[in-house]
Amino acid sequence: MESKNTAVGPQPLSKELLEEKLAAFDSVPLFMKTLPGEETDDAVLAALQDLAHDGTPDEISQNFKEQGNEYFKGKRYREALGFYTQGVDAKPTDTMLQEALLCNRAACNLELKNYGSVLRDCSKALTLNPQSSKAFYRSSLALMALERFEEAIDCCTRCLSYDQDNKGVHAALERASSSKAQKDKKEKERQERLQREQAAKLQMNIAFRQRNLIVVSQEDSSNPYSPHFDPEDPTQRTLILPVFFLYPQHATSDVIPEFVEDTTFAAHLSTMFPPQAPPPEWDRNGEYVDGKLIIYAMTYRRRLLKVGKNMTLRDVCKAAKAKEGDAKDGLEVKDGCLTFVVVPKGDVEVKWVEEYKKTKNGQNA
Structure with a gap:
């Protein structure tokens, strides 16, 4: 039998071998x-x-x-x-x-x-x-x-x-x-956005001055809430602010993300602590019930203001204004939020007020 020669054509080189030969x-x-x-x-x-x-x-x-x-x-x-x-x-x-x-x-x-x-x-x-x-x-x-x-x-x-x-x-x-x-279009849009932001910031600063609100800190960029005007008010005269309610003896708090300034504090307390509803888990003694709570506001100059339940946020802002001739005063806005203390009437309230005054006097000494 004759053997057949098998022709072998050019074979492709691997990438590594090709680079080596080059x-x-x-x-x-x-x-x-x-x-x-x-x-x-x-x-x-x-x-x-x-x-x-x-x-x-x-x-x-x-x-x-x-x-x-x-x-x-x-x-x-x-x-x-x-x-x-x-x-x-x-x-x-x-x-x-x-x-x-x-x-x-x-x-x-x-x-x-x-x-x-x-x-x-x-x-x-x-x-x-x-x-x-x-x-x-x-x-x-x-x-x-x-x-x-x-x-x-x-x-x-x-x-x-x-x-x-x-x-x-x-x-x-x-x-x-x-x-x-x-590029020009994007730059124009950027400039217009900056102008709107600056105008809004200026308008907010004016609103703060009119309401005796004093910004003491603006560091928490993670805060999802911020003061703004009521979008349903075309006159841009109604301010909406996030508000913290602190419960000091329990070291806890609630946040009202949109407190319309013409709303009374009683409206929020009646929703948060209705008499018929079970108390929050942290209120083991059942002390936090609407009608049995007192609200306090602390001013920039460390004055303590008692907030009547029928007062609106705008009313409290007016009450925080410094007396004629005194240094500037008002409510503190920290990281875009206002803070109020809520305590039960009676011994808890008295104890907290005394401790606050001691702390205030210690800071003023």
Whole structure:
């Protein structure tokens, strides 16, 4: 029986093996990406170094430019940039060659996102040739990447003043104009939002002064509640504030997230502690019942105000105002909230008031 020869075609290489074989070419003088900058004992390398720098500055620069072009076509931008740089460093006397090297190096830096280098090279190219379309075009792309749209538009406009049919520059101008319009719109919206916020803040500050409310802290950014005007009041005269009710002997509290200032305290207490309802878990003695509770407000100057159950929040704000000739006083707003103490009538109330006065006197001593 005759044996059959099975033909085996080219086999694909793994990525690692392919990179290894390509890297091996870098040690072969004719395939090197760049020539060594230091002296070498390799005769072939030495000859290539001499050859690369053999000739006039223009010839040397042209040689490096052509090598850079080959690498650029292969999308090997870093290697291409190195050749263009060597071409620039050779100091050619031909201004067109200088311009081309600078513009080509700018193209590499565009791909590498080195936008500052792009602008520097294009600026040098425009010094050599004020009508360098490539320099204007690449400058506009770099400026757009940096969101400097007005300058990008200026570059395109200058270029089109003498190169009217340049499609690339027309496209760049359209992109820059559209991006600038979007940026301007966002900035306008941001400014309008800031103005609204500032106006609202000013209006709130005026409302606080009118109600003798004194901000003592605004650090708790996690507080989901904040003072605001009643959205159902078109005159913007009714304030709504979050209010804490503290129960000191139980070290606990309740929050009323939206206390309308014209609402009475009795309305909230009757809802929170109705006589027929079971007491809260923390009120083991059943002391917190509507009709048997007293509310106190503490002012900025440590005055203690007894709040009648039929008083509104606006009434308490008026009562907290300092007497004529005394230092400024009012209710404290801490982290956007007002705080009141609620205690049962009788011994608990008396004990708490005495302790508060002791603390007040201790602070004033």
